[in-house]
Amino acid sequence: MAEIEFLGATSEVTGSCYLLHTRSGKVLIECGMVQGGESEDRRNAERFPFDIEAVDAVVLSHAHIDHSGRLPLLVKRGFDGPIYTHDATAELLEVMLIDSAYIHEKDAAYENRRRERAGRKPVEPLYTRDDARAVMESLSPMPYRRAVDVLPGVVLQLYDAGHILGSAIVVVDVTEKGATRRLVFSGDLGHKGAPILRDPETVGAADLVMMESTYGDRSHRSWSDTWRELGEILSRARAERGNVLIPAFAVGRTQELLYVFRRHFEEWGLGDWRIFLDSPMAIRTTKIYRDNVELYDRQARAVRREDGSLFNLDNLKLSESTEQ
Ligand SMILES: [Zn+2]
Incomplete structure (x- = not known):
């Protein structure tokens, strides 16, 4: 065998x-x-x-x-x-x-x-x-x-x-x-x-x-709790006129965040911010995410049909090099 x-x-x-x-x-x-x-x-x-x-x-x-x-x-x-x-x-x-x-x-x-x-x-x-x-x-x-x-x-x-x-x-x-x-x-x-x-x-x-078991000993809290906390962090930073720095894996987490920003754009007052994606690798992988629509779940497909892209943020600036 x-x-x-x-x-x-x-x-x-x-x-x-x-x-x-x-x-x-x-x-x-x-x-x-x-x-x-x-x-x-x-x-x-x-x-x-x-x-x-x-x-x-x-x-x-x-x-x-x-x-x-x-x-x-x-x-x-x-x-x-x-x-x-x-x-x-x-x-x-x-x-x-x-x-x-x-x-x-x-x-x-x-x-x-x-x-x-x-x-x-x-x-x-x-x-x-x-x-x-x-x-x-x-x-x-x-x-x-x-x-x-x-x-x-x-x-x-x-x-x-x-x-x-x-x-x-x-x-x-x-x-x-x-x-x-x-x-x-x-x-x-x-x-x-x-x-x-x-x-x-x-x-x-x-x-x-x-079976992988990296987080096998942990119970994740719900997505809605996670998004609520993120929204609160952003509004606190806004009230204190601060900036928010989010370290995020270039493949996966970055795209999830951009998509969630798009979906909560008005609710979180994101129009008042400038959003920088500061990683050439994340910029490239986001393009690959953007083009593989057939792998999305139903909700993401609906957003993409309406918006043309999951990551349509007018105030998103892409930093391609360290000089920018
Ligand atoms: Zn992995």
């Missing part, structure tokens, strides 16, 4: 990676970056704990770097098979992996200036933008709910995980000796009722489920 090796994110939340061994070959599921500090950076550069040449295919649940960030390294070190992922994830990856590579290049350049002064040998970036571009050529994008033969007897389907655009629950049916077993990798799951995207789909039956 097929076997699964757990290679990351077991006692921590980043660095997701599983290797599925079947009779007809090996499939790597996720190839995530470990995130944290300097010691994590060193771990990302270590050799992969498997023979890269023996991996036949990769499946990626979504574009976040803790699931996708080591793909350029995998390709750079010799993987040349297909990487299956959702169509929208493929679009997001192009932005995210190149951004990630750019950070590695800049970090290495900074370190090398220090090393040069100290007369020490230069370091190489973990991977470069060219390495990230090479990943794009291996991508095999697919929609939700389409069965794809990854290997003989190994059929892959992606179900909507509702976490970020294109995020998927990975469903693998492995048939060996006439018996089919269904393996389900939840990936990161969305929060029911979240703005823009549909709620996570249910898979029905499975023989084995690998």
Whole structure:
């Protein structure tokens, strides 16, 4: 029977990676970056704990770097098979992996200036933008709910995980000796009722489920409470003539906030503010969100039909560069 090796994110939340061994070959599921500090950076550069040449295919649940960030390294070190992922994830990856590579290049350049002064040998970036571009050529994008033969007897389907655009629950049916077993990798799951995207789909039956549990020990409060609190923060800041700085993930959270601003524009008096989106990566990923209307939930589709875009804010300024 097929076997699964757990290679990351077991006692921590980043660095997701599983290797599925079947009779007809090996499939790597996720190839995530470990995130944290300097010691994590060193771990990302270590050799992969498997023979890269023996991996036949990769499946990626979504574009976040803790699931996708080591793909350029995998390709750079010799993987040349297909990487299956959702169509929208493929679009997001192009932005995210190149951004990630750019950070590695800049970090290495900074370190090398220090090393040069100290007369020490230069370091190489973990991977470069060219390495990230090479990943794009291996991508095999697919929609939700389409069965794809990854290997003989190994059929892959992606179900909507509702976490970020294109995020998927990975469903693998492995048939060996006439018996089919269904393996389900939840990936990161969305929060029911979240703005823009549909709620996570249910898979029905499975023989084995690998489930993410990052917030498994916490009960989220309701969305309406969250929005009420955000509205209160904005009106307090307005009364005190202050500014509001919102740190937000570039993919997912930023788009949710812009959409919620649009929906509460009058109620929260947002016309009196200037709103800056200060992240070139968030600007690019917002465009990808804007164009993938078919992945929206019903409410977001209705808003988009009426407004032409979910993010139609007259007073939104996009800061594309640090000079602005
Ligand atoms: Zn994620």
